[in-house]
Amino acid sequence: MARRIYRFLLVCYCASHALAADTLYQGGDSIAMAWLNTLVSKNGLFTLGFTWLGSAESSAGYLGIWYYNNTSHPFWLANRDKPIADSSGVLALDGSGNMKLTYSAGDLVHFYSSPSSTTNLTAVLEDSGNFVLKDANSLSDRILWQSFDDPTDTFLPGMKLGINYTSGQTWSLTSWTSNLVPAPGAFTLEWERDTQELVIKRRTETYWTSGPLTSNTGFENIVIESAPLDFSYINVSNADEDYIMFTISANQYTPQDRTIFSMWQMKYDGNIVDNFTQLEYGAASCKGNNADAGCEKWSEPACRSSRNSNFEFRSGSFGITVPRKNDDNSSLSISDCKDICWKNCSCFGVTTIGNHTGCTFFYGNFTPDPTGRQALYDIIVQPEPTGQVPPGKRKWLLIILAPVGFVSMMGLAGLLWFLRRRRLREKYLYELLTLDSTNDTPELENDGNKGHNLKVCSAATIMDATNSFSAENKLGQGGFGPVYKVIC
Ligand SMILES: *[C@@H]1O[C@H](CO)[C@@H](O)[C@H](O)[C@H]1NC(C)=O
Ligand SMILES: *[C@@H]1O[C@H](CO)[C@@H](O)[C@H](O)[C@H]1NC(C)=O
Ligand SMILES: *[C@@H]1O[C@H](CO)[C@@H](O)[C@H](O)[C@H]1NC(C)=O
Ligand SMILES: *[C@@H]1O[C@H](CO)[C@@H](O)[C@H](O)[C@H]1NC(C)=O
Ligand SMILES: *[C@@H]1O[C@H](CO)[C@@H](O)[C@H](O)[C@H]1NC(C)=O
Ligand SMILES: *[C@@H]1O[C@H](CO)[C@@H](O)[C@H](O)[C@H]1NC(C)=O
Ligand SMILES: *[C@@H]1O[C@H](CO)[C@@H](O)[C@H](O)[C@H]1NC(C)=O
Ligand SMILES: *[C@@H]1O[C@H](CO)[C@@H](O)[C@H](O)[C@H]1NC(C)=O
Ligand SMILES: *[C@@H]1O[C@H](CO)[C@@H](O)[C@H](O)[C@H]1NC(C)=O
Numbered sequence: 001m002a003r004r005i006y007r008f009l010l011v012c013y014c015a016s017h018a019l020a021a022d023t024l025y026q027g028g029d030s031i032a033m034a035w036l037n038t039l040v041s042k043n044g045l046f047t048l049g050f051t052w053l054g055s056a057e058s059s060a061g062y063l064g065i066w067y068y069n070n071t072s073h074p075f076w077l078a079n080r081d082k083p084i085a086d087s088s089g090v091l092a093l094d095g096s097g098n099m100k101l102t103y104s105a106g107d108l109v110h111f112y113s114s115p116s117s118t119t120n121l122t123a124v125l126e127d128s129g130n131f132v133l134k135d136a137n138s139l140s141d142r143i144l145w146q147s148f149d150d151p152t153d154t155f156l157p158g159m160k161l162g163i164n165y166t167s168g169q170t171w172s173l174t175s176w177t178s179n180l181v182p183a184p185g186a187f188t189l190e191w192e193r194d195t196q197e198l199v200i201k202r203r204t205e206t207y208w209t210s211g212p213l214t215s216n217t218g219f220e221n222i223v224i225e226s227a228p229l230d231f232s233y234i235n236v237s238n239a240d241e242d243y244i245m246f247t248i249s250a251n252q253y254t255p256q257d258r259t260i261f262s263m264w265q266m267k268y269d270g271n272i273v274d275n276f277t278q279l280e281y282g283a284a285s286c287k288g289n290n291a292d293a294g295c296e297k298w299s300e301p302a303c304r305s306s307r308n309s310n311f312e313f314r315s316g317s318f319g320i321t322v323p324r325k326n327d328d329n330s331s332l333s334i335s336d337c338k339d340i341c342w343k344n345c346s347c348f349g350v351t352t353i354g355n356h357t358g359c360t361f362f363y364g365n366f367t368p369d370p371t372g373r374q375a376l377y378d379i380i381v382q383p384e385p386t387g388q389v390p391p392g393k394r395k396w397l398l399i400i401l402a403p404v405g406f407v408s409m410m411g412l413a414g415l416l417w418f419l420r421r422r423r424l425r426e427k428y429l430y431e432l433l434t435l436d437s438t439n440d441t442p443e444l445e446n447d448g449n450k451g452h453n454l455k456v457c458s459a460a461t462i463m464d465a466t467n468s469f470s471a472e473n474k475l476g477q478g479g480f481g482p483v484y485k486v487i488c
Contacts, residue, residue, distance in 0.1 A: 033089035075154030162243025178356035207283035322364030349379035
């Protein structure tokens, strides 16, 4: 108890000096949300404590570890899918050797239960950002539990991605559901032991691969500027374990260099961002129909098969008559909404509902707002038709008509009609005069000038075609005017 009060005073006194304790001891030692207690690593770079995440309207409490004093996105969370609604959270290492997170309404989070009563456990927030539970009474220095074995969405130097065959432990990152909700989201970053490369999956489907390691500082599709960091990958592959990690030189852990620190975050949109270079890699640019920089291609409906179809984030609106559908499942991330919309040819766009989760789907035309002042939607942008000639039947004749050309063709048609009528009239008068009614029909066809006949035919069909111009015969806008299919 005395130690607890002492620690409380120490934390209160030293919070602003980043000198607070880095260790939790067995026997009633605790970190309480209500008291704003924290552990701070010896080098002052990492803090463990409670913080609130979410929007201004709705936030929840989480036990996390963050970098220095920046609580906006802790790199590790103990209860990412068990948000604490009040300030009842307590992390405790009790006398029997249990380390657990308790709170008033909800399942507790159990980190470790000691099998024996003779332990003397300590939980230390190390200078690497790893929160490590050990037994001081044990002769071995064995780690009983560590936060690096239970990653959230951030890859720090010294963490592993891969598998330990002996313990069955796997290490992977899982993105948040949205920028406001840290619950496990749609994307994972994993180490693929067969191909020895990093893989980003969306709901278990491969979206992106890093390609093989090209050196100890780079993968084919990830290039980190390593020079100021002394950055290096370590890949281990044997019968016991198969993993990748990265290291930076030890002096990057000293407070003087705190702004030079590399950590990767698996973002909710499917990208990995490196905090040092602020460069992004990964799945956000993958849309199933491109294979750029590590993107995987997969099957999709024919309506989306054009390489140029894509989602764009645009300002505008859907008219009130446009059909829409809500799915308020708060486990759905924007990438799920886009995936569902992409696979349904009637869907034009999506937006999220609460905390940037859940989906509204729109099944009709979007009206863009060029001023950019209206709400933003993820809409599917289809490429404009190119006006290329489709391989049509031979019966179909394609005529490209400039509006001026069209008017003169109509004029020509009228003239030909007039000439033909006049010729027929002359012929009729001639026949009337000669009183020969047995020889009349072949006259027109054998009139001598086939070109005239063809033009008459064309003009007639053009006139027919005008009746249905606006419907299916309009193929697209070229530089010259409308393109029409005409039956001859
Ligand atoms: C963190 O501390 C630095 C000074 O060391 C200060 O400039 C910055 O505003 C602080 N950030 C937060 C989120 O408190
Ligand atoms: C805190 O970290 C976030 C990323 O996690 C970053 O966007 C933000 O700029 C940081 N804030 C400060 C004050 O450094
Ligand atoms: C527990 O270990 C600490 C060192 O980590 C030591 O100072 C303390 O005496 C030990 N307590 C018991 C009861 O063994
Ligand atoms: C793998 O698990 C075994 C058994 O728990 C442990 O001894 C070993 O240290 C682990 N290896 C790694 C790399 O974590
Ligand atoms: C998301 O928002 C709803 C209210 O719209 C709230 O009840 C819920 O707790 C929020 N979830 C999180 C994880 O913040
Ligand atoms: C690490 O990867 C490199 C490049 O792919 C490979 O040559 C090397 O054998 C790997 N190392 C181990 C220990 O597997
Ligand atoms: C990331 O790096 C920037 C400086 O590049 C720093 O201000 C920020 O606190 C770092 N940490 C996190 C968690 O983003
Ligand atoms: C909510 O969405 C998640 C993620 O797609 C899914 O696993 C879960 O079954 C959905 N829940 C309901 C009730 O539909
Ligand atoms: C596409 O969405 C509409 C509207 O929700 C639905 O009626 C239709 O069945 C969906 N089509 C497919 C192929 O899922």
